[in-house]
Amino acid sequence: MKDTVLFVDDEINVLNSMKRLFMDSDVRIMTAMNAFEAMDILKNNNISVIVSDNRMPEMTGIEFLQKAKDISPETVRIIMTAYADLHAAIDAINKGAVYKFITKPWNDNDLKGTVLNAVNHYKVVLSFKRADEPTLLSLAQTIELKDPYTKGHCDRVANYAVKMAEALGLSKEDQKYIKYGGWLHDCGKIGVPESILNHNGPLSPEQMEIVRNHSRWGANVARLAQLPEAVINIVLYHHERYDGKGYPLGLKSADIPIEARIVTVADTYDALTSDRPYRNKISHEKAIEFLISFKGQFFDPEIVDIFIKLLTEKSFKTS
Numbered sequence: 001m002k003d004t005v006l007f008v009d010d011e012i013n014v015l016n017s018m019k020r021l022f023m024d025s026d027v028r029i030m031t032a033m034n035a036f037e038a039m040d041i042l043k044n045n046n047i048s049v050i051v052s053d054n055r056m057p058e059m060t061g062i063e064f065l066q067k068a069k070d071i072s073p074e075t076v077r078i079i080m081t082a083y084a085d086l087h088a089a090i091d092a093i094n095k096g097a098v099y100k101f102i103t104k105p106w107n108d109n110d111l112k113g114t115v116l117n118a119v120n121h122y123k124v125v126l127s128f129k130r131a132d133e134p135t136l137l138s139l140a141q142t143i144e145l146k147d148p149y150t151k152g153h154c155d156r157v158a159n160y161a162v163k164m165a166e167a168l169g170l171s172k173e174d175q176k177y178i179k180y181g182g183w184l185h186d187c188g189k190i191g192v193p194e195s196i197l198n199h200n201g202p203l204s205p206e207q208m209e210i211v212r213n214h215s216r217w218g219a220n221v222a223r224l225a226q227l228p229e230a231v232i233n234i235v236l237y238h239h240e241r242y243d244g245k246g247y248p249l250g251l252k253s254a255d256i257p258i259e260a261r262i263v264t265v266a267d268t269y270d271a272l273t274s275d276r277p278y279r280n281k282i283s284h285e286k287a288i289e290f291l292i293s294f295k296g297q298f299f300d301p302e303i304v305d306i307f308i309k310l311l312t313e314k315s316f317k318t319s
């Protein structure tokens with residue numbers, strides 16, 4: 001069954017343009033000319049993505065999408081705005097009512113790419129909600145296909161993280177959620193274009209900002225899927241730094257949940273010892289030197305010490 005995208009706009013020519021744009025896509029298009037008609041459609045159909053104009057009579061698009069969130073929480077919501085409405089659109093994104101915004105006049109390729117990425121986002125949320133362990137790992141591996149340099153990364157990170165959690169005396173349940181978080185820590189990269197993920201060289205500030213958003217996007221997916229808080233924490237906070245200079249929130253030391261501090265060390269070690277488009281891998285010894293050099297800055301010192309001790313044990317696999 002095809003995924004369904006609902007376009008809502010009070011201008012019939014806009015709706016007809018959307019139908020033409022997606023004629024060759026593997027999605028079903030439905031349209032509505034006002035918010036009330038759209039809510040009836042939403043109540044009676046499984047809608048993957050809603051794209052709504054903002055300036056409509058009787059109810060703005062942002063108001064409509066807030067109501068749509070209550071009717072179908074998993075449906076991905078996108079607002080189309082004129083530049084004058086950007087502040088309102090950004091506010092709606094920050095409040096969780098909207099996934100992304102598209103400005104008018106739109107670029108056909110950008111709009112189409114955004115909508116199809118949103119369809120994938122919806123599929124991931126539904127998969128998470130009904131997932132068992134093999135499905136979660138499979139999903140993480142599917143996301144890795146966007147960036148071939150990270151093949152096997154999520155599984156290795158999860159393995160390292162669980163070993164550290166065990167050494168720290170965390171419960172079996174905590175270890176399980178840390179494994180899931182290790183698998184899924186980069187799930188937000190589903191919203192990052194492959195051209196950026198596989199860019200050979202330094203990223204522009206704009207491209208870097210898109211990459212940095214992956215932790216928020218991934219956490220939103222995990223929340224919608226009602227995954228455990230520890231998993232959400234890992235996805236959201238694995239790029240925070242122990243000295244408070246990380247992102248997305250600039251949390252510091254013990255304010256960063258311990259599960260995220262663990263995965264940060266595992267993620268960094270595996271990234272350093274793997275080839276990436278922008279640099280070659282470094283040796284195990286050099287990676288250890290890096291972790292030690294940045295104890296107390298990037299990393300929790302206790303967790304680094306535990307990880308290094310584990311790496312000396314013959315039973316600890318690093319591949």
